[in-house]
Amino acid sequence: MAAPILIDLSNYDTLLVQSTQGRSGTPDGNIFFDVANGRIELITLEELATVDLGSGAEANPLANLEGIKLEAIYAFENQERRLDETLRQYDRYFAGTFKFGGAYELINGRKFDDADGGATSSTTDDRAKVRGSGWIERNSAGAIGRIYYGNVSLGNIEVASQPYYQLSAGGVPVDYAKAGPIDEAIQVYGDAGVDTNTTTFDTRTYESLKVRTFGFNYDEKVLADSGVSQMDGYSSGFALGESVHLTSGNYTLADVYGGAQIAPWTSMGLEELDTPVVISGFNEADGTFTWVLNNGASGSLDECVAFLDALAQTDDDINDHISNTTNGKRVGVWYSYDAAGRIVTKSGADANGLYIYNIPTADEQRVRFVDDAGNTKSYPFQVSIDATVGSIAVADVLSWYHSYFLAAYNTAGAVTVQDSSAQPVKGNVSTDAVGNIISFAFDYSGDTVGGSAGTDKDCVFIVEGDGGATQAKTLYTISEVTTVSFSCAPGQENNV
Numbered sequence: 001m002a003a004p005i006l007i008d009l010s011n012y013d014t015l016l017v018q019s020t021q022g023r024s025g026t027p028d029g030n031i032f033f034d035v036a037n038g039r040i041e042l043i044t045l046e047e048l049a050t051v052d053l054g055s056g057a058e059a060n061p062l063a064n065l066e067g068i069k070l071e072a073i074y075a076f077e078n079q080e081r082r083l084d085e086t087l088r089q090y091d092r093y094f095a096g097t098f099k100f101g102g103a104y105e106l107i108n109g110r111k112f113d114d115a116d117g118g119a120t121s122s123t124t125d126d127r128a129k130v131r132g133s134g135w136i137e138r139n140s141a142g143a144i145g146r147i148y149y150g151n152v153s154l155g156n157i158e159v160a161s162q163p164y165y166q167l168s169a170g171g172v173p174v175d176y177a178k179a180g181p182i183d184e185a186i187q188v189y190g191d192a193g194v195d196t197n198t199t200t201f202d203t204r205t206y207e208s209l210k211v212r213t214f215g216f217n218y219d220e221k222v223l224a225d226s227g228v229s230q231m232d233g234y235s236s237g238f239a240l241g242e243s244v245h246l247t248s249g250n251y252t253l254a255d256v257y258g259g260a261q262i263a264p265w266t267s268m269g270l271e272e273l274d275t276p277v278v279i280s281g282f283n284e285a286d287g288t289f290t291w292v293l294n295n296g297a298s299g300s301l302d303e304c305v306a307f308l309d310a311l312a313q314t315d316d317d318i319n320d321h322i323s324n325t326t327n328g329k330r331v332g333v334w335y336s337y338d339a340a341g342r343i344v345t346k347s348g349a350d351a352n353g354l355y356i357y358n359i360p361t362a363d364e365q366r367v368r369f370v371d372d373a374g375n376t377k378s379y380p381f382q383v384s385i386d387a388t389v390g391s392i393a394v395a396d397v398l399s400w401y402h403s404y405f406l407a408a409y410n411t412a413g414a415v416t417v418q419d420s421s422a423q424p425v426k427g428n429v430s431t432d433a434v435g436n437i438i439s440f441a442f443d444y445s446g447d448t449v450g451g452s453a454g455t456d457k458d459c460v461f462i463v464e465g466d467g468g469a470t471q472a473k474t475l476y477t478i479s480e481v482t483t484v485s486f487s488c489a490p491g492q493e494n495n496v
Contacts, residue, residue, distance in 0.1 A: 004063035012072035102133035103234035121418035145195030155241020257310035267296030287371035290352035390489025
């Protein structure tokens with residue numbers, strides 16, 4: 001039994017059968033030349049289960065998903081006009097212009113069968129069944145009524161992903177007729193004066209192809225990426241593809257965005273500001289940002305990225321500013337990656353900057369912000385210091401802790417370590433410890449109290465009691481790592 005397959009020059013002569021009737025009657029083949037109305041019908045498996053391929057009824061190999069190339073229809077018409085004298089009484093349907101570009105023309109006023117006149121779906125318009133091809137439709141006088149440009153994706157697209165295209169920057173997104181890898185033609189030109197079933201338009205100089213499936217890295221290619229300056233009646237490829245997202249794939253879209261949204265995403269919102277905000281605290285100069293991602297629950301960077309991904313795959317208005325509208329699918333994405341794999345924020349809607357509020361200290365080195373002027377901003381390297389002081393010290397309400405830089409410790413010039421807020425690292429253990437741990441952030445990039453900025457620093461951490469705990473002293477080194485952890489836990493005091 002024949003199986004559905006792409007029909008092309010290699011197999012058309014054994015897999016295509018001319019039908020004696022059209023789909024409105026009782027078809028007995030998968031190609032019908034409607035000479036009375038100047039139409040050609042592509043009758044697929046979905047309409048006609050079996051055809052006689054020469055050895056009795058077999059499964060119809062022409063199917064909506066796999067489709068057919070115009071090279072096969074062109075060659076089939078040549079074959080049938082040789083064999084069918086009735087068909088040769090009428091003008092030809094097709095002319096070829098460039099085989100390897102899939103470039104063909106419907107001539108003499110011939111058209112694909114189009115029940116609704118609007119080229120809207122694979123069930124009402126046979127044009128959507130064409131693969132690897134583009135074409136021009138001409139009337140009997142040779143004037144152009146429509147031009148279809150064939151889109152083919154060359155990268156990986158998952159079979160369940162729904163790619164879409166836009167024919168103007170920020171224009172209405174249009175889904176391709178089938179999900180998965182792209183191989184179908186889109187109308188880029190129409191002249192209602194020649195073809196009354198189309199509108200008059202010409203969008204041959206711009207196209208954007210996008211694939212955005214939550215949990216995968218998004219991609220976009222525009223016409224220039226294909227090396228084509230103007231779309232016409234042929235087919236070309238785009239290196240559009242997607243790959244598994246290393247972080248967003250850990251979340252469920254319904255949790256991140258939509259009616260079933262949960263924390264921390266319920267406290268997130270993307271906003272375009274009327275007056276740009278000035279953000280300080282970077283290694284570089286202050287930055288000015290028109291776009292901000294509000295992050296009220298201090299979601300992680302991965303959770304913020306998942307939220308931006310969710311916004312980019314919906315055609316909702318994603319702009320929290322009450323008087324501005326930004327449709328997610330119609331604009332660009334809101335971040336990219338640099339060579340080190342860090343997130344680089346950017347506005348998907350314009351050339352302005354995007355800042356994300358309240359990113360946890362542990363995530364600050366994984367992100368770079370691009371401001372309105374196009375300058376990249378980075379956070380000082382913050383090291384999280386965790387000193388485990390133990391339950392005995394916590395139980396001693398008079399116990400204290402104090403940290404010094406080792407170089408001058410045990411001298412009159414001992415220097416106290418300062419945290420990233422320039423506060424001395426010292427205090428009462430039972431008051432400051434959380435879960436038997438004293439924690440503070442250290443500005444590795446900017447600290448000059450203990451030596452040169454951006455250098456490793458040896459330190460000493462002391463815990464002493466005065467009502468139950470003895471002394472503990474631990475040496476530790478602050479280096480350019482996310483977290484430095486150590487134990488400085490005194491024992492039970494038994495001598496007083």
